[in-house]
Amino acid sequence: MWRSSRPCQRRKAGLVCVPMPAAIDPDRILDAALAVWREEGFRAATTRKVAARAGVGEMTLFRRYGDKGKLMAAVMAREAERFAPEAMTPTEDVAADLRAIVAGYAELLDRLGSVVFDFLLHAPTDPALAAVRPVPLAAVGRAAQVIAAHQAAGRLQGSDPMAAVLALLGPSLAGALVGRAQPGAIPPFDPVDMVDRFLDGWKTQAR
The missing domain is CATH 1.10.10.60 (Homeodomain-like)
Incomplete structure (x- = not known):
């Protein structure tokens, strides 16, 4: 005998089946x-x-x-979880870890497009964005933890991991801002070149 998967209730007119949402x-x-x-x-x-x-x-x-x-x-948190997840566990290869972070950040900027710039424009003054503000900082903080691990291992200089990660990722954000205002004005960033330049200033003598 066929049975409906929908819940049924007995009413005066007979058996009534109500579709489940x-x-x-x-x-x-x-x-x-x-x-x-x-x-x-x-x-x-x-x-x-x-x-x-x-x-x-x-x-x-x-x-x-x-x-x-x-x-x-919640939207930003989901996208932040997609920010270079493979690079958030530090290895002994500092250059490879930083390149993965830079490449992931560039992909994030490309995927979110105008959302990032709209957020930067309105976050300081729009109370409705109060719940969103901590999310990008937390995502960058995860990258800072990778840098902190390399600093603790003596592969990178400095005592402020957040300052280091901002120095690492700042050019990508600046380039995206300029590229949005004037498409084609700046060629795409090469993660290898960006990391090499970063390491020129932040690497330790022991590296």
Whole structure:
């Protein structure tokens, strides 16, 4: 005998089967939020637009994330997890580790596109971005931990890992900013060359 997988309730009119709500893929929501943010900017990226893009009810977003800021923080957190994951466990090869970080950061900037620049523009003044602000810093902090490990092993100079990682990644961000304002003005960065230049200033004599 065939049985419906839908829950059924007995009512006066007979047996009524109610369809179960389909499971919602969180990535579908985050993909939609990222797309709307990229296309329209944070301030214009309403939860209503995100819900429509994801094909879910707006109330679903509120139940899952609370508000737009927390939703976008979840977007950034997911993307930050994709930032050079293979490079976040330091090896004995400092140059290889740093090249993986630089290449991963360049890929992240390319993937997120206008979202990064929109965030940098509005983060200092928009209260709605308060939940998002810690996420990029945490991602950079993971890279700083790799540098700290190499400093502790005597492969790199310095006592401030965050200053070192900013020196390492700063050219990529500056190049992306200039390239966005004037496409083609700066050739793509070579991770090998960038790391070699960085190590010229930060390597220890023992290396």
